[in-house]
Amino acid sequence: MKKTTNAPAPMRIYCDLFGHNYEMTKKVTLHVKEYTCKCCKRQLTTNGNGKLTELTPKFQEINSILEEIYTRRMIRLKNKTLSSSIY
Ligand SMILES: [Zn+2]
Numbered sequence: 001m002k003k004t005t006n007a008p009a010p011m012r013i014y015c016d017l018f019g020h021n022y023e024m025t026k027k028v029t030l031h032v033k034e035y036t037c038k039c040c041k042r043q044l045t046t047n048g049n050g051k052l053t054e055l056t057p058k059f060q061e062i063n064s065i066l067e068e069i070y071t072r073r074m075i076r077l078k079n080k081t082l083s084s085s086i087y
Contacts, residue, residue: 011039028063029070 015021020042026034028045034055035044043055045063053059 015040015042026063028067032063032066034063 015037020037021039022035022044023038024033025036025043028034031050032046035052036042037044044052045055045059047053047059055063
């Protein structure tokens with residue numbers, strides 16, 4: 001496993017100059033996603049307004065709760081579809 005340490009300074013300068021290179025790292029719900037910059041490892045998330053914001057520990061907590069609710073709802077929906085499509 002690769003150790004994630006702070007990105008070397010040149011990468012951060014690159015981001016400052018050309019902007020971050022975000023990649024979706026986690027789908028929390030249909031509308032809330034987490035992104036990580038491939039260069040400097042900065043993390044963002046979608047907030048309640050649908051805008052991107054820094055992924056703080058507070059948002060990580062909110063997202064994990066959201067994810068749990070979302071996953072549970074999806075499982076329930078799936079079970080419903082399965083049982084109604086048997087006939
Ligand atoms: Zn970056």
